[in-house]
Amino acid sequence: MPSPAAPLLAIPATLILALGLMIMPLPEWLSPWRPEWLAMAVLYWNMALPRRVGVGTAWIAGLLLDVARGALLGQHALALALIAWIAIRLHQQVRFAPLWQQAITVGGMLALYLLVILWVDGITGHEPGTWHYWAPLLTSIPCWPLVFVLLRGVRRRWCPHLA
Amino acid sequence: MTLDHRHQHLQELRSALATLVYPVQYAADLPVRIGRWTSEQFATHRTLISRNARLQAENLRLQGRMLRFEALQAENARLRTLLDTSSRVREEVVIAELLSVDLDPFRQQVVLDKGRVHDVYPGQPLINAQGVVGQVLEVHPMHSIALLISDPSHALPVRIQRTGLRTLAMGTGNPKRLELRFIPPSEDVRVGDMVRTSGLGERFPADYPVAEVVHVERPEGAEFAVVQARPLARLDRTREVLLLWSRRQEQAPEPSLEEAPPARTPGQDASPPAGVTPDKTEPRGDGDA
Numbered sequence: 437m438p439s440p441a442a443p444l445l446a447i448p449a450t451l452i453l454a455l456g457l458m459i460m461p462l463p464e465w466l467s468p469w470r471p472e473w474l475a476m477a478v479l480y481w482n483m484a485l486p487r488r489v490g491v492g493t494a495w496i497a498g499l500l501l502d503v504a505r506g507a508l509l510g511q512h513a514l515a516l517a518l519i520a521w522i523a524i525r526l527h528q529q530v531r532f533a534p535l536w537q538q539a540i541t542v543g544g545m546l547a548l549y550l551l552v553i554l555w556v557d558g559i560t561g562h563e564p565g566t567w568h569y570w571a572p573l574l575t576s577i578p579c580w581p582l583v584f585v586l587l588r589g590v591r592r593r594w595c596p597h598l599a
Numbered sequence: 600m601t602l603d604h605r606h607q608h609l610q611e612l613r614s615a616l617a618t619l620v621y622p623v624q625y626a627a628d629l630p631v632r633i634g635r636w637t638s639e640q641f642a643t644h645r646t647l648i649s650r651n652a653r654l655q656a657e658n659l660r661l662q663g664r665m666l667r668f669e670a671l672q673a674e675n676a677r678l679r680t681l682l683d684t685s686s687r688v689r690e691e692v693v694i695a696e697l698l699s700v701d702l703d704p705f706r707q708q709v710v711l712d713k714g715r716v717h718d719v720y721p722g723q724p725l726i727n728a729q730g731v732v733g734q735v736l737e738v739h740p741m742h743s744i745a746l747l748i749s750d751p752s753h754a755l756p757v758r759i760q761r762t763g764l765r766t767l768a769m770g771t772g773n774p775k776r777l778e779l780r781f782i783p784p785s786e787d788v789r790v791g792d793m794v795r796t797s798g799l800g801e802r803f804p805a806d807y808p809v810a811e812v813v814h815v816e817r818p819e820g821a822e823f824a825v826v827q828a829r830p831l832a833r834l835d836r837t838r839e840v841l842l843l844w845s846r847r848q849e850q851a852p853e854p855s856l857e858e859a860p861p862a863r864t865p866g867q868d869a870s871p872p873a874g875v876t877p878d879k880t881e882p883r884g885d886g887d888a
Contacts, residue, residue: 452623455620455623456623456626456627457627459623459624459627460627460630461627461628461631464835499616500616500619500620500623503613503616503617503619503620504620504623504624505703506703506706506708506710506736506744507703507706509612509613509616557705561752562705562706562751562752564705569705
Protein backbone atom coordinates (compact mmCIF):
# COMPACT_ATOMS: atom_id res chain seq x y z
CA MET A 437 0.00 0.00 0.00
CA PRO A 438 1.64 3.25 -1.01
CA SER A 439 1.93 5.88 1.66
CA PRO A 440 -0.30 8.96 1.37
CA ALA A 441 2.70 11.09 0.51
CA ALA A 442 3.66 8.95 -2.47
CA PRO A 443 1.77 10.91 -5.14
CA LEU A 444 3.28 14.12 -3.82
CA LEU A 445 6.69 12.63 -4.44
CA ALA A 446 6.03 10.57 -7.54
CA ILE A 447 4.85 13.43 -9.76
CA PRO A 448 7.70 15.83 -8.97
CA ALA A 449 10.14 12.92 -9.23
CA THR A 450 9.05 12.17 -12.78
CA LEU A 451 9.26 15.86 -13.66
CA ILE A 452 12.75 16.17 -12.21
CA LEU A 453 13.81 13.05 -14.06
CA ALA A 454 12.46 14.57 -17.27
CA LEU A 455 14.36 17.77 -16.50
CA GLY A 456 17.51 15.70 -16.09
CA LEU A 457 16.89 14.08 -19.46
CA MET A 458 16.54 17.50 -21.02
CA ILE A 459 20.04 18.54 -20.00
CA MET A 460 21.80 15.19 -20.10
CA PRO A 461 24.82 15.39 -22.36
CA LEU A 462 24.28 13.86 -25.78
CA PRO A 463 26.68 13.62 -28.69
CA GLU A 464 26.68 16.83 -30.63
CA TRP A 465 24.96 15.51 -33.73
CA LEU A 466 22.21 14.01 -31.59
CA SER A 467 21.64 16.96 -29.33
CA PRO A 468 19.25 18.94 -31.58
CA TRP A 469 17.10 15.80 -31.86
CA ARG A 470 16.47 15.49 -28.14
CA PRO A 471 12.74 14.85 -27.53
CA GLU A 472 10.94 17.33 -25.32
CA TRP A 473 10.78 15.03 -22.32
CA LEU A 474 9.75 17.61 -19.78
CA ALA A 475 6.96 19.06 -21.91
CA MET A 476 5.63 15.57 -22.56
CA ALA A 477 5.74 14.62 -18.89
CA VAL A 478 3.91 17.81 -17.94
CA LEU A 479 1.32 17.18 -20.65
CA TYR A 480 0.77 13.64 -19.43
CA TRP A 481 0.10 14.74 -15.88
CA ASN A 482 -2.10 17.58 -17.10
CA MET A 483 -4.28 15.16 -18.98
CA ALA A 484 -4.24 12.37 -16.41
CA LEU A 485 -4.70 14.43 -13.26
CA PRO A 486 -5.91 17.84 -14.41
CA ARG A 487 -7.05 18.80 -10.93
CA ARG A 488 -3.70 18.06 -9.35
CA VAL A 489 -1.25 19.15 -12.01
CA GLY A 490 -2.28 22.37 -13.60
CA VAL A 491 -0.94 25.42 -15.29
CA GLY A 492 0.97 26.42 -12.15
CA THR A 493 3.00 23.22 -12.12
CA ALA A 494 3.70 23.63 -15.80
CA TRP A 495 4.84 27.17 -15.16
CA ILE A 496 7.24 26.12 -12.41
CA ALA A 497 8.59 23.24 -14.46
CA GLY A 498 9.14 25.61 -17.37
CA LEU A 499 10.92 28.08 -15.12
CA LEU A 500 13.29 25.38 -13.92
CA LEU A 501 13.91 24.34 -17.50
CA ASP A 502 14.72 27.93 -18.41
CA VAL A 503 17.29 28.13 -15.68
CA ALA A 504 18.73 24.70 -16.36
CA ARG A 505 19.24 25.40 -20.04
CA GLY A 506 20.33 28.97 -19.68
CA ALA A 507 17.40 30.33 -21.64
CA LEU A 508 15.60 33.55 -21.01
CA LEU A 509 13.73 33.34 -17.73
CA GLY A 510 10.08 32.65 -18.41
CA GLN A 511 10.49 31.55 -21.99
CA HIS A 512 9.80 27.85 -21.53
CA ALA A 513 7.51 28.67 -18.61
CA LEU A 514 5.22 30.72 -20.81
CA ALA A 515 5.12 28.11 -23.56
CA LEU A 516 4.61 25.23 -21.18
CA ALA A 517 1.86 27.00 -19.24
CA LEU A 518 0.07 27.74 -22.49
CA ILE A 519 0.07 24.16 -23.72
CA ALA A 520 -0.80 22.92 -20.23
CA TRP A 521 -3.89 25.08 -20.34
CA ILE A 522 -4.84 23.66 -23.73
CA ALA A 523 -4.16 20.12 -22.53
CA ILE A 524 -6.44 20.62 -19.53
CA ARG A 525 -9.18 22.02 -21.74
CA LEU A 526 -8.90 19.05 -24.06
CA HIS A 527 -8.19 16.29 -21.58
CA GLN A 528 -11.67 14.78 -21.76
CA GLN A 529 -11.37 14.20 -25.47
CA VAL A 530 -7.73 13.21 -25.62
CA ARG A 531 -7.53 10.90 -22.63
CA PHE A 532 -9.53 8.07 -24.12
CA ALA A 533 -8.33 8.43 -27.69
CA PRO A 534 -6.05 5.73 -29.07
CA LEU A 535 -2.38 6.27 -28.49
CA TRP A 536 -1.55 7.31 -32.02
CA GLN A 537 -4.24 9.98 -32.00
CA GLN A 538 -2.95 11.19 -28.67
CA ALA A 539 0.53 11.36 -30.13
CA ILE A 540 -0.72 13.58 -32.95
CA THR A 541 -2.56 15.89 -30.57
CA VAL A 542 0.48 16.09 -28.34
CA GLY A 543 2.55 16.79 -31.43
CA GLY A 544 0.31 19.74 -32.21
CA MET A 545 0.72 21.11 -28.71
CA LEU A 546 4.47 20.64 -28.83
CA ALA A 547 4.56 22.49 -32.15
CA LEU A 548 2.79 25.38 -30.46
CA TYR A 549 5.22 25.13 -27.55
CA LEU A 550 8.22 25.31 -29.89
CA LEU A 551 6.60 28.13 -31.80
CA VAL A 552 6.16 30.24 -28.67
CA ILE A 553 9.78 29.62 -27.70
CA LEU A 554 10.93 30.45 -31.22
CA TRP A 555 8.88 33.60 -31.08
CA VAL A 556 10.57 34.74 -27.87
CA ASP A 557 13.94 33.76 -29.32
CA GLY A 558 13.18 35.82 -32.38
CA ILE A 559 12.21 38.88 -30.37
CA THR A 560 15.39 38.70 -28.34
CA GLY A 561 17.60 38.13 -31.36
CA HIS A 562 18.50 34.49 -30.81
CA GLU A 563 16.88 32.93 -33.86
CA PRO A 564 18.37 29.49 -34.38
CA GLY A 565 18.10 29.91 -38.13
CA THR A 566 18.06 26.24 -39.12
CA TRP A 567 15.29 23.75 -39.60
CA HIS A 568 16.99 21.70 -36.87
CA TYR A 569 15.03 23.79 -34.43
CA TRP A 570 11.97 21.68 -35.25
CA ALA A 571 13.78 18.36 -34.92
CA PRO A 572 12.55 17.70 -31.34
CA LEU A 573 9.03 17.61 -32.71
CA LEU A 574 9.87 14.74 -35.04
CA THR A 575 11.44 12.71 -32.26
CA SER A 576 8.91 13.62 -29.56
CA ILE A 577 5.84 12.30 -31.36
CA PRO A 578 7.13 8.70 -31.63
CA CYS A 579 8.24 8.93 -27.98
CA TRP A 580 4.78 9.85 -26.70
CA PRO A 581 3.46 6.25 -26.37
CA LEU A 582 6.57 5.42 -24.33
CA VAL A 583 6.09 8.41 -22.05
CA PHE A 584 2.41 7.63 -21.76
CA VAL A 585 2.86 3.97 -20.83
CA LEU A 586 5.67 4.69 -18.36
CA LEU A 587 3.85 7.49 -16.60
CA ARG A 588 0.60 5.55 -16.58
CA GLY A 589 2.54 2.85 -14.78
CA VAL A 590 3.76 5.40 -12.27
CA ARG A 591 0.27 6.74 -11.78
CA ARG A 592 -1.32 3.31 -11.26
CA ARG A 593 1.40 2.21 -8.93
CA TRP A 594 1.71 5.26 -6.72
CA CYS A 595 -1.35 7.40 -7.05
CA PRO A 596 -4.28 5.13 -7.92
CA HIS A 597 -6.82 7.00 -5.81
CA LEU A 598 -6.29 10.42 -7.36
CA ALA A 599 -8.59 11.73 -10.03
CA MET B 600 8.26 38.69 -17.59
CA THR B 601 10.62 38.22 -20.43
CA LEU B 602 11.24 41.92 -20.69
CA ASP B 603 11.79 42.10 -16.99
CA HIS B 604 14.59 39.70 -17.38
CA ARG B 605 16.26 41.73 -20.04
CA HIS B 606 16.52 44.54 -17.58
CA GLN B 607 18.21 42.29 -15.07
CA HIS B 608 15.61 42.68 -12.33
CA LEU B 609 15.14 38.97 -11.97
CA GLN B 610 18.76 38.15 -11.37
CA GLU B 611 18.16 37.16 -7.76
CA LEU B 612 15.25 34.89 -8.56
CA ARG B 613 17.22 33.33 -11.36
CA SER B 614 20.12 32.73 -9.06
CA ALA B 615 17.90 31.04 -6.49
CA LEU B 616 16.28 28.84 -9.10
CA ALA B 617 19.63 28.04 -10.63
CA THR B 618 20.89 26.83 -7.29
CA LEU B 619 17.81 24.67 -7.04
CA VAL B 620 18.47 23.16 -10.46
CA TYR B 621 22.20 22.69 -9.96
CA PRO B 622 21.83 19.25 -8.30
CA VAL B 623 19.89 18.07 -11.35
CA GLN B 624 22.60 19.40 -13.62
CA TYR B 625 25.23 17.77 -11.48
CA ALA B 626 23.35 14.47 -11.60
CA ALA B 627 23.00 14.69 -15.37
CA ASP B 628 26.76 15.10 -15.60
CA LEU B 629 27.44 12.14 -13.31
CA PRO B 630 27.38 9.38 -15.97
CA VAL B 631 30.11 11.23 -17.86
CA ARG B 632 32.13 11.67 -14.71
CA ILE B 633 31.77 8.02 -13.79
CA GLY B 634 32.77 6.99 -17.29
CA ARG B 635 35.91 9.06 -17.12
CA TRP B 636 36.72 7.84 -13.65
CA THR B 637 36.40 4.18 -14.60
CA SER B 638 38.45 4.62 -17.73
CA GLU B 639 41.11 6.24 -15.57
CA GLN B 640 40.94 3.45 -13.04
CA PHE B 641 41.44 0.83 -15.68
CA ALA B 642 44.17 2.64 -17.57
CA THR B 643 47.03 0.22 -17.98
CA HIS B 644 50.31 0.57 -16.21
CA ARG B 645 52.05 1.18 -19.49
CA THR B 646 49.77 4.00 -20.59
CA LEU B 647 50.31 5.66 -17.25
CA ILE B 648 54.06 5.39 -17.55
CA SER B 649 54.11 6.77 -21.07
CA ARG B 650 51.77 9.58 -20.13
CA ASN B 651 53.90 10.40 -17.14
CA ALA B 652 57.02 10.53 -19.29
CA ARG B 653 55.32 12.77 -21.78
CA LEU B 654 54.08 15.12 -19.10
CA GLN B 655 57.51 15.31 -17.52
CA ALA B 656 59.07 16.22 -20.83
CA GLU B 657 56.44 18.84 -21.39
CA ASN B 658 56.87 20.22 -17.91
CA LEU B 659 60.59 20.53 -18.45
CA ARG B 660 60.08 22.35 -21.70
CA LEU B 661 57.53 24.72 -20.17
CA GLN B 662 59.75 25.43 -17.21
CA GLY B 663 62.56 26.27 -19.55
CA ARG B 664 60.36 28.74 -21.33
CA MET B 665 59.06 30.07 -18.05
CA LEU B 666 62.60 31.03 -17.00
CA ARG B 667 62.94 33.23 -20.01
CA PHE B 668 59.43 34.53 -19.57
CA GLU B 669 60.07 35.69 -16.03
CA ALA B 670 63.19 37.52 -17.08
CA LEU B 671 61.25 39.17 -19.87
CA GLN B 672 58.44 40.10 -17.56
CA ALA B 673 60.80 41.72 -15.12
CA GLU B 674 62.42 43.61 -17.93
CA ASN B 675 59.06 44.66 -19.27
CA ALA B 676 57.96 45.93 -15.88
CA ARG B 677 61.18 47.89 -15.54
CA LEU B 678 60.76 49.46 -18.97
CA ARG B 679 57.17 50.33 -18.19
CA THR B 680 58.11 52.09 -15.00
CA LEU B 681 60.66 54.01 -17.03
CA LEU B 682 57.92 54.99 -19.43
CA ASP B 683 55.65 55.76 -16.49
CA THR B 684 52.68 53.99 -18.03
CA SER B 685 50.19 52.05 -16.05
CA SER B 686 51.50 48.78 -14.85
CA ARG B 687 50.46 45.54 -16.36
CA VAL B 688 47.99 43.42 -14.56
CA ARG B 689 49.03 40.54 -12.42
CA GLU B 690 47.06 37.48 -13.29
CA GLU B 691 45.88 34.61 -11.16
CA VAL B 692 44.16 31.51 -12.38
CA VAL B 693 41.94 28.81 -10.95
CA ILE B 694 40.95 25.67 -12.81
CA ALA B 695 37.23 25.20 -13.27
CA GLU B 696 35.65 22.09 -14.63
CA LEU B 697 32.87 22.20 -17.15
CA LEU B 698 29.78 20.20 -16.42
CA SER B 699 28.80 18.34 -19.53
CA VAL B 700 25.32 19.61 -19.47
CA ASP B 701 23.59 20.41 -22.68
CA LEU B 702 22.14 23.83 -22.56
CA ASP B 703 20.12 25.14 -25.42
CA PRO B 704 21.83 23.64 -28.50
CA PHE B 705 21.50 26.94 -30.32
CA ARG B 706 23.35 28.95 -27.73
CA GLN B 707 26.99 28.66 -26.90
CA GLN B 708 26.95 28.47 -23.13
CA VAL B 709 28.55 26.16 -20.61
CA VAL B 710 28.16 25.44 -16.89
CA LEU B 711 31.22 25.77 -14.65
CA ASP B 712 31.60 24.14 -11.26
CA LYS B 713 32.88 27.32 -9.58
CA GLY B 714 30.62 30.04 -8.27
CA ARG B 715 30.36 33.02 -6.02
CA VAL B 716 31.98 31.25 -3.09
CA HIS B 717 35.05 30.86 -5.28
CA ASP B 718 35.09 34.60 -6.06
CA VAL B 719 33.95 34.22 -9.62
CA TYR B 720 32.52 37.44 -11.00
CA PRO B 721 30.40 38.21 -14.08
CA GLY B 722 32.49 39.13 -17.06
CA GLN B 723 35.45 37.15 -15.85
CA PRO B 724 37.62 35.84 -18.72
CA LEU B 725 37.99 32.13 -19.32
CA ILE B 726 40.93 30.60 -21.11
CA ASN B 727 42.38 27.17 -21.61
CA ALA B 728 45.77 25.96 -22.66
CA GLN B 729 45.16 26.85 -26.29
CA GLY B 730 43.47 30.21 -26.09
CA VAL B 731 40.52 32.30 -25.00
CA VAL B 732 37.35 30.33 -24.30
CA GLY B 733 34.76 32.86 -23.21
CA GLN B 734 33.56 34.85 -20.27
CA VAL B 735 31.40 34.31 -17.23
CA LEU B 736 27.82 35.38 -17.79
CA GLU B 737 26.00 34.57 -14.57
CA VAL B 738 27.39 33.74 -11.19
CA HIS B 739 25.44 31.58 -8.80
CA PRO B 740 26.47 30.51 -5.31
CA MET B 741 28.04 27.18 -6.29
CA HIS B 742 28.28 27.33 -10.05
CA SER B 743 28.27 29.76 -12.89
CA ILE B 744 27.31 29.98 -16.53
CA ALA B 745 29.74 31.15 -19.14
CA LEU B 746 29.29 32.44 -22.65
CA LEU B 747 31.69 31.07 -25.24
CA ILE B 748 33.35 33.40 -27.72
CA SER B 749 31.50 31.56 -30.46
CA ASP B 750 28.07 32.71 -29.25
CA PRO B 751 26.45 35.00 -31.81
CA SER B 752 25.96 37.68 -29.17
CA HIS B 753 29.61 37.71 -28.16
CA ALA B 754 32.08 40.22 -29.49
CA LEU B 755 35.70 40.15 -28.49
CA PRO B 756 38.09 43.05 -29.16
CA VAL B 757 41.12 41.52 -30.85
CA ARG B 758 44.08 42.48 -32.96
CA ILE B 759 45.93 40.66 -35.65
CA GLN B 760 49.34 39.81 -34.35
CA ARG B 761 51.32 40.32 -37.54
CA THR B 762 50.07 43.77 -38.40
CA GLY B 763 48.57 45.06 -35.18
CA LEU B 764 45.26 45.69 -36.94
CA ARG B 765 42.47 46.00 -34.40
CA THR B 766 39.11 44.41 -35.02
CA LEU B 767 36.22 42.59 -33.36
CA ALA B 768 35.85 38.82 -33.28
CA MET B 769 32.16 38.01 -33.35
CA GLY B 770 30.75 34.59 -32.60
CA THR B 771 28.80 32.83 -35.30
CA GLY B 772 27.06 30.10 -33.34
CA ASN B 773 29.49 27.59 -34.80
CA PRO B 774 32.17 26.62 -32.26
CA LYS B 775 34.73 26.37 -35.04
CA ARG B 776 34.18 29.79 -36.60
CA LEU B 777 34.55 33.41 -35.60
CA GLU B 778 34.02 36.39 -37.84
CA LEU B 779 36.38 39.32 -37.84
CA ARG B 780 34.31 42.39 -38.51
CA PHE B 781 34.93 45.83 -39.89
CA ILE B 782 38.15 45.14 -41.75
CA PRO B 783 38.43 47.35 -44.85
CA PRO B 784 39.24 45.36 -48.00
CA SER B 785 42.50 47.22 -48.41
CA GLU B 786 43.90 45.90 -45.15
CA ASP B 787 46.62 43.31 -45.14
CA VAL B 788 45.05 40.16 -43.69
CA ARG B 789 46.19 36.72 -44.73
CA VAL B 790 45.12 33.18 -44.04
CA GLY B 791 47.19 31.87 -41.15
CA ASP B 792 47.39 35.17 -39.30
CA MET B 793 47.23 34.82 -35.54
CA VAL B 794 44.49 36.75 -33.74
CA ARG B 795 45.08 37.84 -30.16
CA THR B 796 43.06 39.77 -27.59
CA SER B 797 43.74 43.47 -27.78
CA GLY B 798 42.87 44.26 -24.18
CA LEU B 799 40.45 46.96 -25.25
CA GLY B 800 37.11 46.72 -23.57
CA GLU B 801 39.02 46.11 -20.36
CA ARG B 802 37.56 42.71 -19.83
CA PHE B 803 40.05 40.38 -21.40
CA PRO B 804 43.72 40.96 -20.72
CA ALA B 805 45.75 41.69 -23.81
CA ASP B 806 47.80 39.28 -25.89
CA TYR B 807 46.03 36.00 -25.28
CA PRO B 808 45.75 33.92 -28.44
CA VAL B 809 42.20 33.70 -29.74
CA ALA B 810 42.03 32.33 -33.25
CA GLU B 811 43.71 31.78 -36.56
CA VAL B 812 42.49 33.36 -39.76
CA VAL B 813 41.25 30.65 -42.12
CA HIS B 814 39.35 32.52 -44.79
CA VAL B 815 39.71 35.95 -46.34
CA GLU B 816 37.42 37.21 -49.02
CA ARG B 817 37.18 40.68 -50.51
CA PRO B 818 33.84 40.89 -52.34
CA GLU B 819 33.68 43.47 -55.14
CA GLY B 820 32.33 46.75 -53.94
CA ALA B 821 31.74 45.65 -50.36
CA GLU B 822 32.64 48.00 -47.59
CA PHE B 823 34.42 45.42 -45.49
CA ALA B 824 36.31 42.23 -46.17
CA VAL B 825 34.84 38.92 -45.06
CA VAL B 826 37.33 37.37 -42.69
CA GLN B 827 36.75 34.14 -40.80
CA ALA B 828 38.88 32.64 -38.10
CA ARG B 829 39.02 29.35 -36.25
CA PRO B 830 39.22 29.57 -32.44
CA LEU B 831 42.38 28.01 -31.10
CA ALA B 832 40.68 26.73 -27.96
CA ARG B 833 38.61 23.78 -29.09
CA LEU B 834 35.39 25.11 -27.72
CA ASP B 835 33.35 21.99 -28.30
CA ARG B 836 35.87 19.64 -26.71
CA THR B 837 37.24 21.50 -23.77
CA ARG B 838 36.53 20.01 -20.39
CA GLU B 839 38.60 22.21 -18.11
CA VAL B 840 39.08 25.93 -18.27
CA LEU B 841 41.11 28.48 -16.37
CA LEU B 842 39.34 31.33 -14.66
CA LEU B 843 41.46 34.41 -14.86
CA TRP B 844 41.67 37.07 -12.19
CA SER B 845 43.38 40.19 -13.40
CA ARG B 846 44.42 42.30 -10.49
CA ARG B 847 45.78 45.66 -11.34
CA GLN B 848 48.77 46.49 -9.21
CA GLU B 849 47.89 49.74 -7.55
CA GLN B 850 50.22 52.43 -8.74
CA ALA B 851 50.26 56.02 -9.79
CA PRO B 852 46.96 57.22 -11.27
CA GLU B 853 46.57 55.81 -14.69
CA PRO B 854 46.80 57.91 -17.74
CA SER B 855 43.65 57.54 -19.80
CA LEU B 856 45.63 55.70 -22.40
CA GLU B 857 43.44 52.66 -22.28
CA GLU B 858 40.20 54.59 -22.34
CA ALA B 859 40.92 56.44 -25.54
CA PRO B 860 38.93 54.07 -27.76
CA PRO B 861 35.31 53.67 -26.72
CA ALA B 862 35.23 50.89 -24.18
CA ARG B 863 33.39 48.11 -25.89
CA THR B 864 32.45 45.41 -23.54
CA PRO B 865 32.28 42.05 -25.17
CA GLY B 866 28.87 40.56 -24.93
CA GLN B 867 27.25 43.69 -26.15
CA ASP B 868 26.51 43.94 -29.76
CA ALA B 869 28.80 46.00 -31.83
CA SER B 870 27.74 49.57 -32.20
CA PRO B 871 27.57 51.11 -35.66
CA PRO B 872 30.72 50.55 -37.64
CA ALA B 873 31.61 54.21 -37.47
CA GLY B 874 32.66 53.89 -33.86
CA VAL B 875 34.46 50.65 -34.48
CA THR B 876 36.33 51.35 -37.66
CA PRO B 877 39.65 49.79 -36.99
CA ASP B 878 42.62 51.98 -37.27
CA LYS B 879 46.05 50.67 -37.52
CA THR B 880 48.04 50.94 -34.38
CA GLU B 881 51.73 51.22 -34.72
CA PRO B 882 53.10 47.71 -34.64
CA ARG B 883 54.08 47.08 -31.10
CA GLY B 884 57.30 45.30 -30.50
CA ASP B 885 56.45 43.63 -27.23
CA GLY B 886 57.70 40.20 -27.91
CA ASP B 887 55.35 39.42 -30.76
CA ALA B 888 58.00 38.60 -33.27
